[in-house]
Amino acid sequence: RKEVEQDPGPFNVPEGATVAFNCTYSNSASQSFFWYRQDCRKEPKLLMSVYSSGNEDGRFTAQLNRASQYISLLIRDSKLSDSATYLCAVNIGTPLVFGKGTRLSVIA
Amino acid sequence: EPEVTQTPSHQVTQMGQEVILRCVPISNHLYFYWYRQILGQKVEFLVSFYNNEISEKSEIFDDQFSVERPDGSNFTLKIRSTKLEDSAMYFCASSEVSGGTLVRETQYFGPGTRLLVL
Numbered sequence: 760r761k762e763v764e765q766d767p768g769p770f771n772v773p774e775g776a777t778v779a780f781n782c783t784y785s786n787s788a789s790q791s792f793f794w795y796r797q798d799c800r801k802e803p804k805l806l807m808s809v810y811s812s813g814n815e816d817g818r819f820t821a822q823l824n825r826a827s828q829y830i831s832l833l834i835r836d837s838k839l840s841d842s843a844t845y846l847c848a849v850n851i852g853t854p855l856v857f858g859k860g861t862r863l864s865v866i867a
Numbered sequence: 868e869p870e871v872t873q874t875p876s877h878q879v880t881q882m883g884q885e886v887i888l889r890c891v892p893i894s895n896h897l898y899f900y901w902y903r904q905i906l907g908q909k910v911e912f913l914v915s916f917y918n919n920e921i922s923e924k925s926e927i928f929d930d931q932f933s934v935e936r937p938d939g940s941n942f943t944l945k946i947r948s949t950k951l952e953d954s955a956m957y958f959c960a961s962s963e964v965s966g967g968t969l970v971r972e973t974q975y976f977g978p979g980t981r982l983l984v985l
Contacts, residue, residue, distance in 0.1 A: 791972060793973065795976075798982075800956070800981050801978065802980070803910060803976050804976070805973055805974075808969055808973060812922045846909075850972065852923065852965075853900075853922055853923045853965045854900070854912035854915060854923060854925070855902075855910075855912060855960075855974055856912070857909050857910040858908040859908070861911065
């Protein structure tokens with residue numbers, strides 16, 4: 760069973776739409792959770808850390824469900840500049856374990 | 868804003884040659900990491916480094932790989948005898964701590980070195 764799984768997409772949404780991604784993880788000992796954004800051929804850039812109580816940063820909301828072992832990312836009012844691949848990352852001890860990413864294309 | 872830097876941005880080498888990839892982590896960070904991403908695949912952990920020694924490594928990080936902190940700022944990844952399958956993007960990352968608050972353990976990535984082995 761893969762450690763971190765994401766729907767690869769692509770999600771093609773119009774500007775202004777709300778889109779949600781889920782990510783499941785298999786190791787219940789996972790300690791910390793992150794969403795990174797990766798543009799084509801670039802490095803992962805931290806989008807949000809995911810707190811147990813959930814957290815919001817502008818148009819972005821992250822949630823953690825430890826019982827069901829998944830995290831989610833909600834993007835409201837999508838912009839063209841949100842087009843990227845969104846990587847879920849789980850920290851089990853020191854290394855980050857990444858999902859393969861979900862590709863988002865926001866269309867005008 | 869402080870950032871992780873990496874050199875070179877691109878490296879082309881012949882199979883069997885040695886390559887050294889360089890990274891300058893964020894200055895107050897104590898943990899350093901190397902990850903790689905083969906084209907079209909996920910980002911994979913290679914090794915973590917703390918207090919001048921390897922703290923954890925993956926199965927990918929075999930005897931062909933080594934890491935070093937030769938001075939107070941640089942952190943290097945050496946591949947002794949490159950293979951075709953080593954072609955990938957190599958990312959260096961750093962964090963303040965490992966464990967602790969989310970803010971302090973967050974890993975920040977450099978722009979990567981694209982390695983092509985011919």
